[in-house]
Amino acid sequence: MGACIAFLGQTGNLVRVRSEVDAHHELAGIARRFEGAKCVLFERVKGSAHPVLVGLLWNRNIVGSVFGVPTERVPFVIADAIGSWQKDKAALPARILAKAPANEVVEAQVDLSSLPLPVHALQDGGRYLDSSLVLARNPQTGGLNVSVHRMMVTGKDRLSFLIDPGRHLGDYVEFAEQRGESLPVTISNGMGLAPWIVSTLPRLGDGKPDIAHHMIGRPVDLMQAQTGEVPAYADAQFVIEAEILPGVREFEAPFAEVTGYYGGRDKRWVMKVNAITRREKPVFHTILSGQEVWNAVGFTAEAAIFHAVNTKIREVRAVFLPPGGCGFYEAVVQVENTRPGIAQDVIRETFRAFRSLQRVIAVDTDVDIYSAVDVDWAVTTRFNPDTDLMVLQGEEGHILNPMVTLDPDGKGGKVTKVGMDAMVPYDQKGEKFERVRFLEVDLERYDIKYD
Incomplete structure (x- = not known):
């Protein structure tokens, strides 16, 4: 140190x-x-x-x-x-x-x-x-x-x-x-x-x-x-x-x-x-x-989840456990959208890889998983609760979360987990879901005054 x-x-x-x-x-x-x-x-x-x-x-x-x-x-x-x-x-x-x-x-x-x-x-x-x-x-x-x-x-x-x-x-x-x-x-x-x-x-x-x-x-x-x-x-x-x-x-x-x-x-x-x-x-x-704890758990869990899930589903590109999920309870997974149903498979494997998780969101590679605004945008514009919501009841929970119902011996507990497919529907990729883009510029090339 x-x-x-x-x-x-x-x-x-x-x-x-x-x-x-x-x-x-x-x-x-x-x-x-x-x-x-x-x-x-x-x-x-x-x-x-x-x-x-x-x-x-x-x-x-x-x-x-x-x-x-x-x-x-x-x-x-x-x-x-x-x-x-x-x-x-x-x-x-x-x-x-x-x-x-x-x-x-x-x-x-x-x-x-x-x-x-x-x-x-x-x-x-x-x-x-x-x-x-x-x-x-x-x-x-x-x-x-x-x-x-x-x-x-x-x-x-x-x-x-x-x-x-x-x-x-x-x-x-x-x-x-x-x-x-x-x-x-x-x-x-x-x-x-x-x-x-x-x-x-x-x-x-x-x-x-x-x-x-x-x-x-x-x-x-x-x-x-x-x-x-x-x-x-x-x-x-x-x-x-x-x-x-x-x-x-x-x-x-x-x-x-x-x-x-x-x-x-x-x-x-x-x-x-x-x-x-x-x-x-x-x-x-x-x-x-x-x-500190969120980052410590986040770094290690992201590594463990990526290693476990990418071994089975090679389209997984990155994993982030955002601070709002306390490092233990939420994961955002970036996935290459190569086939129908891939998000559902990724969500299941992510839950298996890290049992403390209570919410998993799968997004496309054009979404910045480190930006809460970008992830929320993907959920708002690409997630359909009728078809893209996965609810898993009676799953293993982390005993420190007050929403977990503890077992009688206090050594474990149960909670309902939620998966959200916030990826573009595979059969609808195209103009409907094309993100707005702007020209990339270098501001150093311009005479700009900041008041």
Whole structure:
């Protein structure tokens, strides 16, 4: 993450807040004013010696610049990395180091209050780790997996946290609990964009961390833990070593979630912290629920959806999960219109590829999927509810969306999903649906005065 901060500064994409701020509500209140624009580095946080970075993912153009590609190419960088990893999972193996930047300092005492963990929203239940990468081993195979979870501090050495349905970590914990065993994990805070983005990819299983190696063309080093057999990221700013306690559930939340509402309070999984290590001069990383989460999920879901659907339907050209869909719930898919019924096929496959989706809109290649106005125009002028509406009842829903009817066990839920074919009817292409065009001109060639 240090390289990211340096790059942001060099490119004019970093705001430095030099006044002392309180991590309890004030930090997030200031950060919110910059949301979607430049990243924010809080240099002085009350009661802590460590700065805090916010906003690394809330501007898609900045993310593209960090990867050195146009913004619309970022999902394809991720999709290409997934494909390369799946072809050869043994390529670009990571080293596991004994000494690394992330363990320059081994804290003598375990005390989570020494970290500048913020309380973001006004009704949040406590201080949270919301952008840290949890590494765990599959207890049946030993394979390494990585994911991101919201984790609330409940004591100097204790965290309660949420596991979304479908996460491999949930399977690992269930298997360990059946054997009456704790599950060791490491929690890495302050990583670069590639490992962070990979941690949010769904359902890829053992070896998923290695996808980041294919994104940047080199291995991302790991390091040995002080107390367990699960490694951590060698370049992290902070590392927390912990174990998930078998059969223990304690209250977690409320927490400001991706939906713009609070996730409800309930008894959830518990970690006991065994060690904390860090860099000599670390920077803590946090995210605001909102555009950062929407983009993080959007980039990875767009990659996963494109990879899955384009494999079956080659006419798919691009996928975008717009901010209004909270990164989880709406997809716009751009499709080459080559045959009758292709939009319906694309919509079904898109829902299969990403189960959290509740609305999918298929559009032609002349529609700018990144423009809400253009997509709305296509729906208004090309979508016929009598023939182009797909309604899927009783489908799997994402439990954080308040419109989902939860199952009795609270681990899943059902919702009605909607697909919209906003493509020109295949048998009506021609003058009726020819878009108005104007001559493309270069304004630099003209003497123009702006009053």
